[in-house]
Amino acid sequence: MTTLDLAMAVTVGGLFATGFFLLLDRALMRVLLGVLLLGHAANLLLLLSGGAPGRAPLVPGHGRLADPLPQAMALTAIVITFGVTTLLLALVHRAWQLDGHDEVRDDLEDRRIGTVHDREDAAPPAGPGEAAGRTGQGGGGRAP
Amino acid sequence: MIAWLLAAPLLLPVPAAGISFALPGRHAARQLLGVAVLCCTLADAVALLVLAERGGPRAATLGGWPAPLGITLVADRLSALLLTVSLAVALAVLVFSAGQDLADAGRAASVSSVAFVPAYLLLTAGVGLAFLAGDLFNLFVAFELMLTASYVLLTLGAGPTRLRAGMTYTLTSLASSLLFLSTIALCYAAAGTVNLADLAGRIGGVPGDVRAALSVLLLVVFGIKAAVVPLHFWLPDSYPTAPAPVTALFAALLTKVSVYALVRTQTLLFPREGDWTLLAVAAVATLLVGGLGALAQDDVNRLLSFVLVSHIGFLLFGLALFDEAGLTGTVLYTVHHIAVQTGLFLAVGLAVRAAGTSSLSRLAAAAPPPAPVAVLFLLPAMSIAGLPPTSGFVAKFALLRAAAGRGGAAAVLVAAALLTSLLTLYAVLRVWRAVFGAGPRRPPPGPRRGEALMLGATAAIVLVGVGVAAGAAELSGISERAAHALLEREGYRHAVLGGSIG
Structure with missing residues (x-):
């Protein structure tokens, strides 16, 4: 088990809360921002799962090192969330082109x-x- | 050698997707490339199945890092079997879409878009990686690959209605993916590894309540993706809006991959004794909500989507029992359902195409489609309702036999399953009466190549379904051994970690 310091816990929690709040909005642009924040929250959580922040990354001869595996995973996840966000932006733009606004209509x-x-x-x-x-x-x- | 075989379902389609994008000129060249690549991948999957059946799970690590750190690919009986069936169905659906493209030549249809074949190949690559992934993070990457391709397929050339449905689908999947990523982070923080085989050993050292939380988180993540009630709302809204081959492909693969991931993670990481009550409740709800929802629909594709939701309940049924007989039923049912649900969607797609509407009330007024389409609908329809001697009967019988004689949750599951079978029968009978009922039949399709190709592809999938029934003895054997290995766990862990199991 690894410990988590309070500041980071509050940051991650705040990002998750804001992200989910924005996700519930009707304006697609806000929804997109919500997805972005949720992505940041998840990536930060992934990074934190490797242990307390502040340790050196992979540098030989520096004593205790930060765990590189979560960093590798976070990098991959950042690329994925970036790609998906781009696609989502294109979809929002298309919705705006078709409807003239970016509100989600009733089902x-x-x-x-x-x-x-x-x-x-x-x-x-x-x-x-x-x-x-x-x-x-x-x-x-x-x-x- | 084994590493190449294991990596091929990923290594073949991904470069082919890039090449097909760059192919100049005709769409036919892209489709031929796609079909050729899927044929090779299918052959590879069959080889993996034979290897896994003869010598147990096979594992390979890529990139030169040893097992708990590197990228691990594992093929055991379950994953190789599902991979083979999925790729066979994906191949037939690609041929169907090529046929639709030929028949629609000149009309602007989304299946003839430049991006269709590349996205299709990427989706199959994602499905392949998801079945073979040996760690949670690779599973996440596989899901993202598969889902991103599916976002593209669903929204290609979309009008306002489909775009709205596509947004719902994209955002729901994305939310579940981000939840999955957070779960991976929590798993790593708790156990220090995301390799499934390694995690199976280390998870015992994690406090019980944390373990339960992780288990439920994974259930929610895959529950959203598999459309388990009450997390199913996105599915009947989004799937029916896509063109017939895309809907058929999604129905065949996406939810099943999620169910596979659920079965794999829960059996490997969170072994339990006796029924899993939470999942049993979800399974009963899925069965009934899907079955009743199908009765209320007028749009034939929405109706089939609800049937799809209800049959996810059957897949959860066996996992909820959490014993060898139950998991055997789940494996068998998954194989049967992949083929049969796709056949239904394609056959209905043919009928809807002939009539030009997907509303049951308007279809009833239109002339019935030609006799071959009726036969192609009737066989999977009987199968999904579970009438003997179809594959649906074999799979349902395996599930019911597993639950027979057990009280409590199992008895409720049996009752719900039997009721849902009747509801499904009624739902497909409604379609039958509206679409294929009385009236002068349309003449059989003319000599157009496209139509014949579409009929042929649908027939091939229906034949796969018939094959499941014909080879039921063999398949039951494989499913039983797969289920045994799932619960026993040591074979899988040994294949991945070698002698270093602590």
């Missing part, structure tokens, strides 16, 4: 279910029993 299926309920609510009740059942369904299925 198609959600909208379809919503219109079904609207239609059912608008329709005149067929009979007392059925009407009660229908309003019950509509009330349960839709957010107020």
